[in-house]
Every structure is written in C-alpha cells, then in structure tokens.
Amino acid sequence: MKSTSILSYWTYRYLLILCVGLVLVATAAAVWVRQTTMDSRMRMTGLLAQEIAERVSSEGSSPVIPESLDALIEKRKRFFNLSDELCVTITGNGGVLLYADRAMSPGELRSRLTEDLSESADDDYVTVSSPVVNKAGATIGHVTLLQSKKALTFIPNENRLLAVLLTGLAALGWLTIYLLSRKLSRPIRQVAEAARQVSQGRYDVRLEGEWREREIGELVGSFKHMAARLKQLEDWRALMLAGLTHELKTPVTSxxxxxxAVRERVVDGQEADEFLDIALKETGRLQSMVSDLLDYNALASGFVKVRRDELNATALVAEIVHQWNVMQDGEETAAVPELPEANVPVAGDALRIQQIVVNLLNNAKDAxxxxxxxxxxxxxxxEAGGVEVVVSDNGQGIPEEERGLVFERFFRGERKRDKVRGLGLGLTFSRMLACAMDGDLRLVSSSAEGTVFALRLPAGGR
Structure with a gap:
C-alpha cells in the first residue's frame, strides 16, 4: 500500500469533504433562492397586473386602452426588474384580444395561451391574471401577464454572488486545514526523522521549536527524554560490558x-599452598559472579518461581540477622535487629527474603x-496493606547523581567499583525478587550520614 504524507492525506480529504458539503449547501441554497425569487416576482407581476387593470378600466362594457400603456409597461418592467419576455395581454368579454405588447408575436401568444387567452397552455410558462372591473362593479375583461418560469427564476447577480461565496469558503477552508495540517505534520516529521536516527544508533537528536499544543509538546518532550535515556543506557551498556569483561577476566588471569607458578615450581612448600588458597578464593569469587549472572537471567526469563507462604517476619528477620552476624568471622561488624516483640505476618518466600536482606547487609558493610x-x-x-523491612547504616552514602541508578543492571558506583569486585547485579536481582513476591525494594534516603533501604512485602493473614 502506497503511503502518503499527513499533509496531503488530510488536505485532500478535507477538501473533498468540504467541496461535497458546499455542493449540497449550494444546491439547497439555489433551490431556495429560485423558489423565493419566483414567489417574489409572481407577487410583483400580480401587482403590475392590478395596476394595468385599474388603468384600462372604464365606465362602459369594454376596457379602454390608453396610449401611454406601452410606456407604462416598459417603465414598470425596469422598475420591478422584470424580464423583457414578460407579455401583457388585455382581453374583453368573450376572450376577445384587445391588447398585446411587443414581447411576443400573435402566433406565439396563441401557442402558449388557452383559447380564451386567460391561462398558460405551456408548462414552461406561467400566467398572472387580474380582472378589469368598471365603476359599476362588473367584470369587463382581464389583464393577463405571461412569463416563462426560466425568466422568473433568472437571477444572474445572486448566482454569481453565491458562486463567489462558496468558492471563497472552499478556498478559506482548504487554506485553514492546509496550515493546520502543516503545523501538525512538522513536529511529527521531526520526531519520525529523529526516530530514524535513533534506530541507526545516533542518539544525539535535536528537536527544535516551541510547541504551544500540550499534546505535541508532550510527544516531543517524551521523545527527547527517551532518546536521552537510550543514549544513557547505551553508554552504560558499553561501560558495564567493559566492566563485566574486566571483572570476569581478572580472577581468571589471577x-x-x-x-x-605452582606447576612450574616457581614456588613450593608453604608458599605454594598460599598460592593455591588464593586461587581457590579467586575461583570462588568467579563462581559467585557467574552464579549471579545465571540467577539474574533465570529470573528475568521467568524461570525462577517464588513461594507465597504465611511467614512470621519478626522471627524470620531476627534469624537472618543472626546468621549474617555469625558469618562475619569475628570482624567488627554487626547488624542490630530493632524488631517488635509481637509477631508480624507477611506473605512471601523465606529463602528469597533472606537473599534480599543479606544483599542489603553486605552492601551496608561495604559502605x-x-x-x-x-x-x-x-x-x-x-504500612498500609504491607510490611517493610528497613535496613539502615551509617556508611558513606550514595552520591546524589548515582541514587537514581542503583537498581540498574550492571551499574556499580565509583566508590564501590574501586573497593569491591562484582557485577552490579545485586540490587537489580533483589528488586526483581521483591516484585516477584508482589512487593518492592526502594531506596528511602541516602546522605553522607548513611543510607536507608526498605523491602516492602505483602501483609500476611489475609
């Protein structure tokens, strides 16, 4: 199917609809004007017939034709704007023709009037008749005005005015929709061109102009934000891919x-054992990173199922904190549980909740x-409809420019990147697990005084 521009599409269709509508309006107006004009001229013709009947009235039994009648008829035709084809006939009693003006020949009169010359015999002509009454009140004849229907409805000036008016309306309507369509299509063309650039990997798009229309402004603004976001994500992707490669390559190389060194006998004895211990630790870190990648991929693909059991959050969180403290190997690091004495029921997966809380504790330790x-x-x-597990620390906090990115996959802050080896999937994976349990994980606050994270879980016992 051949495509066309929005400017041509709407302009041509609007013009077609406008022309069809104006033709219907013009037809109805023309019919109305013709009928109104015919009625008006019939009334004027009737008045002229009455005036002529009064002029030819006499005291006798037959109308008297004055010598000035021709001049009077010509003058009234011009005054009432009547057609020169108007034919005036005066008949006496018995249908005797006493007068006929020069508009038609006697033969034409006989062909277009009845035998008594009082009615039209041709459907294309109409007659207006007025009786001639003498002073005694007796009818002594008739004045008959014969005129064609075409002449009665012929209004050249009005037709021209109507044609000019409708043509002007059509031109004005077309110009209006053309200008509006062009104004509407311009930002759409710019957005389409920008989208084409984005699809080719060029994210530095420019959409110039100020748009007063709210919808157009929102469209352009949203596209600009999307392009900037895609550029940011692409930069992150390249950066994180390099970081991921480095993080995986470093332990493998080590x-x-x-x-x-051990195999080539560069070291031996106790030093060789130390080298092997270091190799085992590096292998463990590598295994942990690969495991994180596999877990993230499995959850993102929907292969990891979570349970929704009724749990006692107080006892569960206390046990998680206790186990984490035990695993610190005597370091000067300890998490303090600040839990209510009463049981707090939640709905979720105990193993997944432990994964999330342990990850938050490890992050707090690294800070x-x-x-x-x-x-x-x-x-x-x-909280309303749920329960929040809040983990807070007094660490160095998260820089303001990084707070909106902490849940992005493979994102690692500058401070953490230099101190801790990892892939930057911990918080991303934790939030995905929370969402899978119909909950959420959010950063509540962060400053130089510390950071607060909150894990929201559905309340249990419902």
Missing amino acids: VKGLIH RVPGRPLRIAVGLRR
Whole structure:
C-alpha cells in the first residue's frame, strides 16, 4: 500500500469533504433562492397586473386602452426588474384580444395561451391574471401577464454572488486545514526523522521549536527524554560490558598465573599452598559472579518461581540477622535487629527474603567509612496493606547523581567499583525478587550520614 504524507492525506480529504458539503449547501441554497425569487416576482407581476387593470378600466362594457400603456409597461418592467419576455395581454368579454405588447408575436401568444387567452397552455410558462372591473362593479375583461418560469427564476447577480461565496469558503477552508495540517505534520516529521536516527544508533537528536499544543509538546518532550535515556543506557551498556569483561577476566588471569607458578615450581612448600588458597578464593569469587549472572537471567526469563507462604517476619528477620552476624568471622561488624516483640505476618518466600536482606547487609558493610564504627540496623514497620523491612547504616552514602541508578543492571558506583569486585547485579536481582513476591525494594534516603533501604512485602493473614 502506497503511503502518503499527513499533509496531503488530510488536505485532500478535507477538501473533498468540504467541496461535497458546499455542493449540497449550494444546491439547497439555489433551490431556495429560485423558489423565493419566483414567489417574489409572481407577487410583483400580480401587482403590475392590478395596476394595468385599474388603468384600462372604464365606465362602459369594454376596457379602454390608453396610449401611454406601452410606456407604462416598459417603465414598470425596469422598475420591478422584470424580464423583457414578460407579455401583457388585455382581453374583453368573450376572450376577445384587445391588447398585446411587443414581447411576443400573435402566433406565439396563441401557442402558449388557452383559447380564451386567460391561462398558460405551456408548462414552461406561467400566467398572472387580474380582472378589469368598471365603476359599476362588473367584470369587463382581464389583464393577463405571461412569463416563462426560466425568466422568473433568472437571477444572474445572486448566482454569481453565491458562486463567489462558496468558492471563497472552499478556498478559506482548504487554506485553514492546509496550515493546520502543516503545523501538525512538522513536529511529527521531526520526531519520525529523529526516530530514524535513533534506530541507526545516533542518539544525539535535536528537536527544535516551541510547541504551544500540550499534546505535541508532550510527544516531543517524551521523545527527547527517551532518546536521552537510550543514549544513557547505551553508554552504560558499553561501560558495564567493559566492566563485566574486566571483572570476569581478572580472577581468571589471577588463577591462571597462580596455578602456573605452582606447576612450574616457581614456588613450593608453604608458599605454594598460599598460592593455591588464593586461587581457590579467586575461583570462588568467579563462581559467585557467574552464579549471579545465571540467577539474574533465570529470573528475568521467568524461570525462577517464588513461594507465597504465611511467614512470621519478626522471627524470620531476627534469624537472618543472626546468621549474617555469625558469618562475619569475628570482624567488627554487626547488624542490630530493632524488631517488635509481637509477631508480624507477611506473605512471601523465606529463602528469597533472606537473599534480599543479606544483599542489603553486605552492601551496608561495604559502605563502611574508615575510622567510623559501622552501625547497621534492621527494623520492621507496618504500612498500609504491607510490611517493610528497613535496613539502615551509617556508611558513606550514595552520591546524589548515582541514587537514581542503583537498581540498574550492571551499574556499580565509583566508590564501590574501586573497593569491591562484582557485577552490579545485586540490587537489580533483589528488586526483581521483591516484585516477584508482589512487593518492592526502594531506596528511602541516602546522605553522607548513611543510607536507608526498605523491602516492602505483602501483609500476611489475609
């Protein structure tokens, strides 16, 4: 199917609809004007017939034709704007023709009037008749005016005015829709061209102009935001791909070098054992990163199922915090549970909740400020329709420009990138798990005094 521009599409169709509408209006107007004109001229013709009947009235039994009648008829024709084809006849009693003006020959009169010359015998002509009454009140004859219907409805000036008016309306309507369509199509063309550039991988699009129409402004603004967002995501993708490659390559290279040193007897004895221990740790980190990738891919593909059991959030969170504290191997790091004594029912998957909370605790640990005792608090609070597990710390916080990006996949802040090896999937995976349990994970606040995350879960017991 051949496509056409929105300007041509709407302009041509509007013009077609406008012309059809104006033709219908013009037809109805022409019929109305013709009928109105005919009625008006018939009334004027009747008045002329009465005036002539009064002029030819006499005291006798037959009308008297004055010598000035021809001049009077010509004068009235011009005054009433009647056609020169108007024929005036005066008959006496018995249908005797006493007078006929020069508009028609006697033969034409006989062919267009009845035998008594009082009615039209031709459907294309009409007659107006007025009796001639003498002073005694007796009818002594008739004045008959014969005129064609075409002449009665012929109004050249009005027809020209109507044609000019309708043509002007058509031109004005077409110009209006043309200008409006062009104004509407211009931003659409710009957005289409910008979309074409984006599809080719060029995200630095420019959409110039100020749009007063709210919908057009929202369209252009949303596209600009989308293009900027795509450019940002593309930059992140390239950056994170490089980071991901580096994070995976580093332990592989390290393990290879350590094992090669042991195999080639570069080191031996206790030093060789230390090299192997380091290689095992690096292998464990590599395994953890690969596991994170697999878990993220499985959850994103919908292959990971979560349970929705009725759980006691107080006991569950207390157990998670206790196990995490035990795993710290005596480090000066401990999470403090700030939990209510009463049971708080929630609906969710205990294993997935533990994954999320442990990830938040690990992140809090990594945010430690040198020289400042780390304090991590884990609390519970009821919210409308749900329960929130709140993890707060007094770490270094998240820079303001990074706070909106912490849940993006493969994103790692500048501070964490230099200290901790990873893929940047922890918070992304945690939020996906929370959403899978009909909950959410959000960053409540962050500053130089610390950071607060909240895991929202559906309330249980419903």
